Amino acid sequence: MNAARTPANRADHWPARRRRGAVAIGALLAMSAAVVAHLPSATADPPPRVGLVCTTGSGGVATSPVFNLTTRTGYISLPDGNTAFMWGYSSGFDPFQHPGPVLCVNQGDTVTVIVHNTLPDPTSIVFPGQDNVLADGLTSDVQTTAAGQLTSLAAPAGPAGGTVTYTFTASHPGTFIYESGTDPEKQVRMGLFGALVVRPWLGTNYAYDRADSRFTPSEEFLVLLSEIDPYQHQAVEQGRAFNPNSYHARYWLINGRGFPDSIADNSASWLPSQPYGALAAVTPFGAPTHPYPGLARYLNVGTEDYPFHPHGNNGLVIGRDGRPLEGATGQDLSMEKFAINIGPGQTWDVLFKWYDAEGYSPANPVPVTVPSLANQVIGLFYSGSPYLGTKETLPPGTQSLNQCGEYYIISHNHALYQITSWGVTMTGPITYMRIDPPRPNTCG
Numbered sequence: 001m002n003a004a005r006t007p008a009n010r011a012d013h014w015p016a017r018r019r020r021g022a023v024a025i026g027a028l029l030a031m032s033a034a035v036v037a038h039l040p041s042a043t044a045d046p047p048p049r050v051g052l053v054c055t056t057g058s059g060g061v062a063t064s065p066v067f068n069l070t071t072r073t074g075y076i077s078l079p080d081g082n083t084a085f086m087w088g089y090s091s092g093f094d095p096f097q098h099p100g101p102v103l104c105v106n107q108g109d110t111v112t113v114i115v116h117n118t119l120p121d122p123t124s125i126v127f128p129g130q131d132n133v134l135a136d137g138l139t140s141d142v143q144t145t146a147a148g149q150l151t152s153l154a155a156p157a158g159p160a161g162g163t164v165t166y167t168f169t170a171s172h173p174g175t176f177i178y179e180s181g182t183d184p185e186k187q188v189r190m191g192l193f194g195a196l197v198v199r200p201w202l203g204t205n206y207a208y209d210r211a212d213s214r215f216t217p218s219e220e221f222l223v224l225l226s227e228i229d230p231y232q233h234q235a236v237e238q239g240r241a242f243n244p245n246s247y248h249a250r251y252w253l254i255n256g257r258g259f260p261d262s263i264a265d266n267s268a269s270w271l272p273s274q275p276y277g278a279l280a281a282v283t284p285f286g287a288p289t290h291p292y293p294g295l296a297r298y299l300n301v302g303t304e305d306y307p308f309h310p311h312g313n314n315g316l317v318i319g320r321d322g323r324p325l326e327g328a329t330g331q332d333l334s335m336e337k338f339a340i341n342i343g344p345g346q347t348w349d350v351l352f353k354w355y356d357a358e359g360y361s362p363a364n365p366v367p368v369t370v371p372s373l374a375n376q377v378i379g380l381f382y383s384g385s386p387y388l389g390t391k392e393t394l395p396p397g398t399q400s401l402n403q404c405g406e407y408y409i410i411s412h413n414h415a416l417y418q419i420t421s422w423g424v425t426m427t428g429p430i431t432y433m434r435i436d437p438p439r440p441n442t443c444g
Contacts, residue, residue, distance in 0.1 A: 049265045050281045050434075052220045052297070054104035054197065055091050063109050070116040071123055071192065072096035074273050078251055079258035079427035084228055085237035087119060087190040088273075096273050098256040099224055099301075100178070100194025107173045107200050107209075113166045117157035123192065124156035125166060126181035128345065129322040133168040140166060153181030173200035173208050174322030175297040175347040185244045190236055193301045195224055198322070207295055207349050208324040212332065215351060219294030221280045225342065225413070225429055227252050227302040230422070249303065252418040252428040254278045259412075259419070259430035278431035280411070284388070285353035287438050293351040300342040307341045309414035310433065314338050315350035322347060339414055354435050361387050381408040389437030404443040407435040 047053045057065020069089040074096025076084050089100030093116070105111050117123050124140075127133055133140045135155030143152040157164040176196040180187035200209040207213040227249035235242035254262050255276035262278040264271065283290055296315065300306050318325055318334045325333040342348055360366050366386055373395055383402040384392030390405045412419050412430040421427040436443045 047266045047275075048218075050221075050277060050279045051218065051266075052197070052222050053102060053266050053276060055101035056104055057111075058092055060112060063106070064112065065105055065109055066112040066114065067101075067103055068092045068114050068116060069100065069125075070094070071119045073119070074098070076256065076274050077261065077271060078228075078421055079261065080421040080424040082230070082422070084230060084251070085233045087187065087192050087236075089115075089192060089194055097275055098191050098273055099226070099276070100192070102195045102197060102222060102276075103178070104197045104199065105170045107170055107198055109170045109198075111168055111170050113178075115157045115164050115166070117159060117162045117164075120159050121187070122152070122156040122159050122162065122182055123187060124152050124154040124164065124181045125178055125192075126154045127166070127168060127176065127178050127196065129172060129174070129176045130168045131171055133166055135164055135166055137165075137167075151182070153184070156182050170198045172322050173198045173206075174319050174324075175299060175349055176322045177299055177301060177345065177347060179301060185247075186232075186236070186242070188301060189227075189229070189232060189247070191226075193226070195222060195297070195299055197297065205292070207351075208319055210318075210324055210326070210330075213318055213324070213349075213351070214292050215295035216290065216292045219280070219282050221278070221294065221296045222255055222276060223278065223296055223298045223308060224255050224276070225252070225298070225300050225302060225306045225308070226256070227304070227418075247303070250422045252302070252306075252413065252420075254429035254431060258421055258427045260427075262429070262431045280431065280433040281436065282354055282433060283436050284356045284438055286355065289439060293353040296350045296352060298340055298342050298346075298348040298350065300344055300346050303344055304418075305341055305343050305415070306418065306429070307339045307414040308411065308429070309339045310352070310411035311409050313352050313354075313409070313411070313433065315340060315352045317348055317350050319349035320346060354433070356388060362390065388435065389441060404441055405437060406443065409433045409435070 057067055059066035070093050072088055072090045074086055076086055076098050078084055086098050088096050088098045090097050091101040115125060140154045142150060144150055155164055178194050178196050180192035200206050202209050205214055205217045207215060228251040229247050229249050232242045232247060255278045256274045261271055264277050266277045267275050282294055314336050316334050316336050327333055340348055340350060378394060378398050380399060380401045382400060383405040384394045385405060388405060388407055394400055410432055419426060419428040419430050
């Protein structure tokens with residue numbers, strides 16, 4: 001690939017309840033879901049099966065969207081069979097979800113976010129990268145006690161029923177984090193965070209107000225990276241104190257899920273509180289129907305650097321922290337990266353393409369001798385052929401989840417200890433890029 005810019009079971013006793021068998025079962029379920037990712041949906045207005053899922057304002061006028069966010073408690077499923085008690089923002093007054101909804105607005109919008117707090121603690125939201133944020137009509141500023149002790153980075157909603165209304169003008173396009181500004185060592189780590197996407201003046205198929213930031217709208221993907229220390233979550237669930245100096249992450253997630261659940265559809269039925277999948281589905285770049293690259297929006301709400309590593313994918317970094325990489329006079333300062341090393345609190349916007357560079361096919365075969373079946377190990381995603389869009393007969397008894405001769409390329413954190421779940425390897429922030437044959441095809 002080249003780049004160019006153009007409630008479940010509770011885990012009250014975590015170590016004793018690791019069920020590795022659940023990983024294998026979950027893998028089959030999740031991978032099966034990925035294979036049917038393009039089948040028609042029975043619902044009238046479903047979210048896309050793969051890719052970014054936007055939440056738009058539920059009130060206000062077109063240029064003044066209003067979002068209601070309700071703090072909730074709930075549980076998420078983890079790849080080793082455990083569950084984690086979480087806090088989170090739900091859309092409107094919906095049940096708990098993790099992470100919070102992806103808020104999508106347009107540049108220049110006057111955005112209103114109303115927080116309805118059901119938690120036992122006061123809570124707030126900060127919007128890094130946004131200017132002149134107001135809380136209940138006043139500047140949302142740091143809060144201190146009479147003695148000068150910092151209590152919150154923003155005006156909070158009171159516990160157990162309090163509300164606060166934030167407003168700001170979305171002046172800059174790009175990818176941003178929103179998260180709790182009150183006791184973030186506790187509240188952000190418990191799950192009070194989400195993504196904010198500001199579309200530029202040029203339109204929804206541009207990342208920034210630059211002609212060379214255009215992308216294919218159906219190939220826009222969220223890569224929201226986070227982590228969990230289960231001992232902190234257990235302490236909060238049980239109302240016990242937790243010393244933040246003893247914090248130690250043992251789970252790492254992508255879009256609120258770990259592999260193999262990460263490659264399941266958006267809104268997979270067996271993940272009711274974890275709505276966002278991370279599978280990237282693309283088609284080869286360069287066809288008349290595919291003249292623009294895809295866009296990956298990376299966000300890090302954890303405490304460590306996350307060196308995300310899409311195999312075979314040199315991405316072009318075009319923006320960081322909601323600002324395009326350009327000089328003072330607009331010159332292009334984008335950079336090609338093999339691994340995207342996102343620091344804590346950062347966001348990166350990355351364009352990418354997949355080229356069928358060699359055009360290999362049965363008529364233009366790969367210039368190597370393909371091993372005999374006796375010397376091959378057939379994987380679940382193998383079509384029986386090395387050629388895109390081609391399926392061949394597999395040995396009797398071989399199971400394949402390949403639908404139409406598509407390719408799958410893995411992507412994962414390259415700090416390998418981060419692709420574990422309390423010691424269970426090959427889990428955590430791992431996903432795939434699915435490359436479908438050029439249309440028309442038999443992929444559904």
